[in-house]
Amino acid sequence: xxxxxxxxxxxxxxxxxxxxxxxxxxxxxxxxxxxxxxxxxxxxxxxxxxxxxxxxxxxxxxxxxxxxxxxxxxxxxxxxxxxxxxxxxxxxxxxxxxxxxxxxxxxxxxxxxxxxxxxxxxxxxxxxxxxxxxxxxxxxxxxxxxxxxxxxxxxxxxxxxxxxxxxxxxxxxxxxxxxxxxxxxxxxxxxxxxxxxxxxxxxxxxxxxxxxxxxxxxxxxxxxxxxxxxxxxxxxxxxxxxxxxxxxxxxxxxxxxxxxxxxxxxxxxxxxxxxxxxxxxxxxxxxxxxxxxxxxxxxxxxxxxxxxxxxxxxxxxxxxxxxxxxxxxxxxxxxxxxxxxxxxxxxxxxxxxxxxxxxxxxxxxxxxxxxxxxxxxxxxxxxxxxxxxx
Amino acid sequence: xxxxxxxxxxxxxxxxxxxxxxxxxxxxxxxxxxxxxxxxxxxxxxxxxxxxxxxxxxxxxxxxxxxxxxxxxxxxxxxxxxxxxxxxxxxxxxxxxxxxxxxxxxxxxxxxxxxxxxxxxxxxxxxxxxxxxxxxxxxxxxxxxxxxxxxxxxxxxxxx
Numbered sequence: 001x002x003x004x005x006x007x008x009x010x011x012x013x014x015x016x017x018x019x020x021x022x023x024x025x026x027x028x029x030x031x032x033x034x035x036x037x038x039x040x041x042x043x044x045x046x047x048x049x050x051x052x053x054x055x056x057x058x059x060x061x062x063x064x065x066x067x068x069x070x071x072x073x074x075x076x077x078x079x080x081x082x083x084x085x086x087x088x089x090x091x092x093x094x095x096x097x098x099x100x101x102x103x104x105x106x107x108x109x110x111x112x113x114x115x116x117x118x119x120x121x122x123x124x125x126x127x128x129x130x131x132x133x134x135x136x137x138x139x140x141x142x143x144x145x146x147x148x149x150x151x152x153x154x155x156x157x158x159x160x161x162x163x164x165x166x167x168x169x170x171x172x173x174x175x176x177x178x179x180x181x182x183x184x185x186x187x188x189x190x191x192x193x194x195x196x197x198x199x200x201x202x203x204x205x206x207x208x209x210x211x212x213x214x215x216x217x218x219x220x221x222x223x224x225x226x227x228x229x230x231x232x233x234x235x236x237x238x239x240x241x242x243x244x245x246x247x248x249x250x251x252x253x254x255x256x257x258x259x260x261x262x263x264x265x266x267x268x269x270x271x272x273x274x275x276x277x278x279x280x281x282x283x284x285x286x287x288x289x290x291x292x293x294x295x296x297x298x299x300x301x302x303x304x305x306x307x308x309x310x311x312x313x314x315x316x317x318x319x320x321x322x323x324x325x326x327x328x329x330x331x332x333x334x335x336x337x338x339x340x341x342x343x344x345x346x347x348x349x350x351x352x353x354x355x356x357x358x359x360x361x362x363x364x365x366x367x368x369x370x371x372x373x374x375x376x377x378x379x380x381x382x383x384x385x386x387x388x389x390x
Numbered sequence: 391x392x393x394x395x396x397x398x399x400x401x402x403x404x405x406x407x408x409x410x411x412x413x414x415x416x417x418x419x420x421x422x423x424x425x426x427x428x429x430x431x432x433x434x435x436x437x438x439x440x441x442x443x444x445x446x447x448x449x450x451x452x453x454x455x456x457x458x459x460x461x462x463x464x465x466x467x468x469x470x471x472x473x474x475x476x477x478x479x480x481x482x483x484x485x486x487x488x489x490x491x492x493x494x495x496x497x498x499x500x501x502x503x504x505x506x507x508x509x510x511x512x513x514x515x516x517x518x519x520x521x522x523x524x525x526x527x528x529x530x531x532x533x534x535x536x537x538x539x540x541x542x543x544x545x546x547x548x549x550x
Binding site for chain 1: 480
């Protein structure tokens with residue numbers, strides 16, 4: 001009887017368990033969950049804040065399914081190390097669990113600079129974070145969002161939709177600087193501002209101080225001051241991989257091959273903790289998105305149970321709705337260096353913006369704003385154009 | 391299990407499929423008004439004198455179900471239909487980003503073909519005069535391999 005240990009308990013872990021059970025009904029599966037409850041969809045947290053979704057609809061599975069899958073879930077603990085020679089996972093409380101194969105699906109934690117501010121501060125990654133944000137907003141507190149990435153934008157929109165006041169403080173020159181080009185970013189920024197969201201670019205939060213009336217005031221790097229009762233850091237996510245030998249990791253994740261195996265036999269990685277081959281960049285990247293986590297979890301699970309399935313490669317892509325304005329981008333959409341190699345095809349109209357990116361005649365990126373219904377077809381074109389000849 | 395095939399070169403753009411789709415989904419009693427008819431779940435477009443038909447193929451391993459962050463999309467084990475729970479949908483556009491067949495439209499929540507589960511055959515296929523949309527329900531469970539061979543999945547590239 002094979003022993004499987006799954007570290008983490010979110011979508012990659014859950015899909016892996018389902019995949020293992022589709023092949024191996026007997027094996028002993030242990031899941032190590034840091035959180036004390038059933039896995040829920042972290043992507044829905046901003047929708048939860050906006051009031052679009054009920055808590056009960058956020059769970060990814062049910063106690064019945066866990067029972068049916070025959071999994072032993074250890075709640076409220078983390079792995080601190082993996083002993084390769086004795087093939088054991090070491091938990092926080094010193095307990096060891098033997099394994100034949102182990103999956104690291106521990107996800108990531110938000111980057112936070114909470115030491116530098118003396119007011120409530122948080123990332124947005126757990127339901128507790130979300131509840132804290134709702135509580136502060138409900139009591140009339142002013143929320144400052146540090147970072148203009150996807151989570152920051154979604155959070156600002158969610159708070160706006162729920163009728164609260166939010167202000168974004170973004171270090172770089174424009175919003176969504178990692179995924180959107182200047183034109184799209186400007187359109188999104190103007191759209192958000194027209195809905196009443198205050199966006200400051202090119203500045204950072206220096207410190208938070210108290211004024212004479214006891215109000216918290218954030219001082220920005222350009223000297224401006226703004227009221228602030230809470231700072232939410234949306235400055236990206238670092239993979240939780242402290243338990244893995246550093247030689248198997250890149251700066252942004254555990255490097256995996258096409259079978260989702262790390263550079264140690266029997267150890268697999270999937271989801272936000274894994275570095276996989278990105279097909280348009282042709283390099284290892286950590287692409288922390290939901291559909292990739294699902295696919296990687298399934299491939300890892302099938303291979304752990306003895307299969308030999310190949311992962312088709314990650315494609316960096318995002319979709320979001322910005323207060324009525326849909327936005328989808330995939331592949332290379334914001335190339336900084338090596339611009340010369342790329343050709344662009346741009347269709348720009350009043351309410352829609354579309355940009356296709358080609359490299360040597362092959363489509364490597366697409367950005368759609370306003371009208372996004374072409375996205376699915378464009379994705380299959382990009383995948384087809386960037387297939388590896390093996 | 392349901393297999394839908396589309397041959398766009400046969401489509402004349404007559405719109406019968408969309409009309410019967412809308413009618414059959416608006417047949418509840420006491421609700422008979424043209425204005426109350428729901429939007430069709432098969433989407434016709436014509437561009438550069440070419441007609442395109444966008445409809446869900448009810449894939450064996452649907453990429454949209456993988457991508458749905460709200461757990462709103464599911465595969466019905468009995469009928470093989472890819473269904474949607476519109477209560478759960480949050481309108482995040484992930485399914486639009488994934489589906490190579492362009493089978494989704496989003497207003498407040500996503501809408502897609504429901505496979506006309508209470509009919510012997512999806513009505514769009516039954517009424518298409520040119521045979522541009524054809525559908526087949528096969529009895530019992532077919533092996534994944536066989537079904538994949540039968541369904542038109544050439545540019546879907548879904549996971550296994």
